[in-house]
Amino acid sequence: MNKFAFHTMVLAFCCGVAAPVFAQDAQKKEEICFESRKGASEITKREIKPGLPNVKCSPKTGAALWYGDPFDGTVPMGKMPLLEKIPEGHAVIKPRSEKLAILPMCGTACHNGVGPAFNPPTLPKGKKPTPIPTMAGLLPGIENLQHGRGGIWCLDCHHTTKRDKLVDHFGDPVSFDQPQLLCGKCHGDKLRDWRDGIHGKRIGEFTSTGKKRWFVCTECHNPHDVQDGARNRGFIQLQPESPPQLPRGLKDAKHEKLHPIPH
Amino acid sequence: MLSMSSLMGTAALMVQSGDAKAAVEWAEHFQKNYRLMTAEEKAEARARLERRYSAEYGKQVSVDTTEAQPGVLMGYALNIRKCIGCRRCVKACVEENNQSRGNKPGERIEWIQVLRMERGEFSKDKMNHGYPEGLGIQVGGNAYTPAGAVLEGQYHYEPEAVPEKDATYMPIACMHCEKPPCVKVCPVRTTYRDPDGVVVIDYNWCIGCRMCMGACPYWARRINVANPVLPKEAMNPVTHYLGNRPRMRGVVEKCHWCLQRSRHSRYPACVEVCPVGARKFGNLLDPESEVSLILARKNVFRLKAELNTFPKFFYFYD
Numbered sequence: 182m183n184k185f186a187f188h189t190m191v192l193a194f195c196c197g198v199a200a201p202v203f204a205q206d207a208q209k210k211e212e213i214c215f216e217s218r219k220g221a222s223e224i225t226k227r228e229i230k231p232g233l234p235n236v237k238c239s240p241k242t243g244a245a246l247w248y249g250d251p252f253d254g255t256v257p258m259g260k261m262p263l264l265e266k267i268p269e270g271h272a273v274i275k276p277r278s279e280k281l282a283i284l285p286m287c288g289t290a291c292h293n294g295v296g297p298a299f300n301p302p303t304l305p306k307g308k309k310p311t312p313i314p315t316m317a318g319l320l321p322g323i324e325n326l327q328h329g330r331g332g333i334w335c336l337d338c339h340h341t342t343k344r345d346k347l348v349d350h351f352g353d354p355v356s357f358d359q360p361q362l363l364c365g366k367c368h369g370d371k372l373r374d375w376r377d378g379i380h381g382k383r384i385g386e387f388t389s390t391g392k393k394r395w396f397v398c399t400e401c402h403n404p405h406d407v408q409d410g411a412r413n414r415g416f417i418q419l420q421p422e423s424p425p426q427l428p429r430g431l432k433d434a435k436h437e438k439l440h441p442i443p444h
Numbered sequence: 445m446l447s448m449s450s451l452m453g454t455a456a457l458m459v460q461s462g463d464a465k466a467a468v469e470w471a472e473h474f475q476k477n478y479r480l481m482t483a484e485e486k487a488e489a490r491a492r493l494e495r496r497y498s499a500e501y502g503k504q505v506s507v508d509t510t511e512a513q514p515g516v517l518m519g520y521a522l523n524i525r526k527c528i529g530c531r532r533c534v535k536a537c538v539e540e541n542n543q544s545r546g547n548k549p550g551e552r553i554e555w556i557q558v559l560r561m562e563r564g565e566f567s568k569d570k571m572n573h574g575y576p577e578g579l580g581i582q583v584g585g586n587a588y589t590p591a592g593a594v595l596e597g598q599y600h601y602e603p604e605a606v607p608e609k610d611a612t613y614m615p616i617a618c619m620h621c622e623k624p625p626c627v628k629v630c631p632v633r634t635t636y637r638d639p640d641g642v643v644v645i646d647y648n649w650c651i652g653c654r655m656c657m658g659a660c661p662y663w664a665r666r667i668n669v670a671n672p673v674l675p676k677e678a679m680n681p682v683t684h685y686l687g688n689r690p691r692m693r694g695v696v697e698k699c700h701w702c703l704q705r706s707r708h709s710r711y712p713a714c715v716e717v718c719p720v721g722a723r724k725f726g727n728l729l730d731p732e733s734e735v736s737l738i739l740a741r742k743n744v745f746r747l748k749a750e751l752n753t754f755p756k757f758f759y760f761y762d
Contacts, residue, residue: 217719232503232681237539244532247539248716374762378734379742382721386709389732401720416720418605422531425557425599429549434600 214238214245217382217401218417222275224253242420251384255394259359263376271392273385277399278357283319284345291315292344296336308334320405327408329367338363338404357399364398468496478646478685479636490685497690501679508684510707512640518701518756519641519728519735520712521744522615525761526722529606529613531558533714533723537617540702540713541688542680543666546673553666555699556617556714559597563610617714618643618664618699619747619755626656626665635696641728641756642701644686652694661748662755665698701725728756 212226214236224236229250237247255273258264264272278284288294308331312324326334340346346354347363355362365372374380381401385393398404407415427434475481475489490507497505534556538545543553597614607613624643627635634649635656657665671693683689687703702712706725715723726733731740735758738744742760749755 232677239532239535244530244717244719246532246536246717247713251710251716377737378726379724379738380721382718384711384716387706387711387715387725387733388709388727389730389734391709396721416528416607418607419528419530419719420604421529421602421606422535424531424602425534425554426549426552427600434598437598437600 212238214243216245217396218403218419219243221400221403222277222280239422241423244419244422248384251394252392258395259356261359261361261376268390271390273392273394274358274397275394275400276358277360277397281357284357288343288345292342294342296341308332308337323405327406328404330408358397360398360404364404468492472648475648477633477649479633486685493685493689497681497683500690501674501676501681503676503679503681505679505681505683507689508682508687508704508707510684510703512638512642513707514639515727515729516640517728518620518706519726519733519739519758520620520701520756521724521735521738521758521760523722523724523761524612524614524759526720527558527613527615528720528722529558529560529601529608529611530719532717532719533615534558536713536717537699539678540680540705541700542674542683542690543697544668544670544672544674544691545678546670548670550669551673553668553672553697555664555666555697556615557599557663559599559614559616560601560608561597561612561614563612614759616662616664616747617757618660619662619753619757620699620701622754622756623752625659625661625751625753629655629659631655638686640707642703642706643698644700644703645695645697646686647689647691647695647697650695652696654696656696661751661753665696667696668693 213223214226216222216224224245226234226236226238229235233249235248235250235253236245237249238244239246252273255275257270258272258274261272309324317323329337336348338347340348340354343354345357347357347360349355349362350366361372361375365375371380375398381398382396383393384396385391402415403417406417424434471488471492476485478486478489481489486509490509493507494505497507534554537543537555538553541555543555544551546552601611620637620641620643622637622641624635624637627637627643630636631653632649632651634647634651635643635645637643652667654667657667668691672691674690679690680688682704684700684704684707687700691697702710702714706712711725715725724734724738726735728735728739730736738760739758742762744758744760746755746758
């Protein structure tokens with residue numbers, strides 16, 4: 182009995198000591214960097230070949246700096262109007278729904294198929310929703326939606342009864358993985374440019390029939406605060422990478438800030 | 445007397461050739477300009493370099509020698525309105541292309557420069573107010589709120605967050621000119637333009653005279669004044685002979701549109717990391733490619749077009 186107890190103690194002690202060590206190891210190895218903007222999509226560093234990682238992260242800003250494997254964690258894009266000429270499987274995306282943690286709950290827990298009543302009307306007037314504490318908690322500052330200059334509100338983009346879906350022109354549900362089908366309904370010029378590869382980002386092979394990973398709208402733009410004035414150009418501000426080396430003999434770069442003409 | 449000394453030198457080299465490293469150096473010294481090499485000589489050089497780099501960096505390094513593909517003319521387009529100046533392209537280029545990354549002066553090399561320029565303001569009431577006193581030339585904006593008065597822009601800007609409200613950013617690197625001044629001045633013809641539009645350098649044949657650096661109107665070329673500092677674990681083992689293979693001291697290097705990738709249809713590294721998708725790359729001979737569509741549809745300009753260098757790098761805006 183004593184012997185057994187002793188062994189148990191030894192085992193417990195070892196585990197107690199070893200566990201934090203393993204945890205630390207795991208933390209050290211797991212290097213995650215964000216791709217386009219912070220909070221949109223992340224990528225975990227691993228080795229695809231000895232000495233060749235799938236991604237390199239910036240030690241300063243935590244951004245993805247280099248892709249060894251541009252198709253890491255991607256799935257086929259699915260049907261997209263006017264992109265049928267792309268060979269099967271050559272257009273891939275990273276699914277957004279995996280990133281949105283509470284998405285599976287949205288359509289079941291709170292909004293279980295019931296939308297706001299139209300008769301008698303419970304919809305807010307002037308596209309300004311009554312603040313609901315749960316939603317405000319999930320999305321701070323949503324009462325001042327920075328999108329559409331006060332002209333749109335939640336249910337212009339989110340499906341009325343299927344809350345885990347977005348909604349297109351005709352009231353049909355749109356997957357969170359294909360936000361372009363929704364965004365394009367107002368931003369048609371951008372959608373056209375995106376389809377042709379002029380707007381937005383694609384990585385992989387550059388030939389027009391090559392395999393590419395497409396970045397969808399919400400990977401770069403946050404639809405809830407896309408129009409924040411301080412941010413400029415529809416894109417969230419980022420920390421820049423470090424500046425280049427100063428020329429020999431210079432202590433700082435003040436000379437660059439001198440104007441030949443005072444103003 | 446001269447022949448005697450050269451004979452002695454040759455003899456000394458021959459004696460040392462038992463040593464593998466010396467044999468490699470010997471072969472490298474006596475190899476031809478890359479353009480004049482036969483296919484066998486290129487294969488030999490490739491095998492030699494692969495062996496040497498693999499031993500030096502402790503991993504399997506490949507040195508690609510893929511030629512320009514027929515039907516491909518590479519072109520690059522950059523959306524100047526979108527660029528936020530985050531410098532991710534600069535760092536991606538360093539990760540991909542094995543540049544020197546030490547801390548002493550001259551040991552850190554970056555091929556892309558991002559210029560921060562002030563935004564001017566063209567206000568109607570000031571439009572006809574004339575030129576600044578004593579300057580005689582208007583440098584942008586107008587006389588009272590000059591834009592771009594800092595003529596070369598700021599390279600070393602470091603704000604908390606970008607984009608800043610009153611700034612415009614302009615990344616510049618090698619423009620891959622159709623008539624490159626650097627190629628014209630090179631006394632040893634080590635730099636030349638390949639048929640797919642890329643201006644390349646055979647590092648082994650470069651004598652480090654820096655004529656090309658002086659000739660380039662886009663400040664695109666860099667010289668390894670010090671021994672390049674390239675940590676083993678950070679070295680990119682996928683290389684091209686004319687591209688990102690590790691350079692030696694005293695040679696000039698520059699952007700080559702990631703030949704090791706683009707000759708295999710992959711986007712260059714800077715295109716892949718740009719968070720705003722401002723950078724576009726494609727085949728100019730393919731009317732469906734994104735660069736061709738940009739040229740057809742957008743407002744495009746080339747930097748210093750008046751010099752008749754005909755760059756294959758286009759700036760555009762929506």
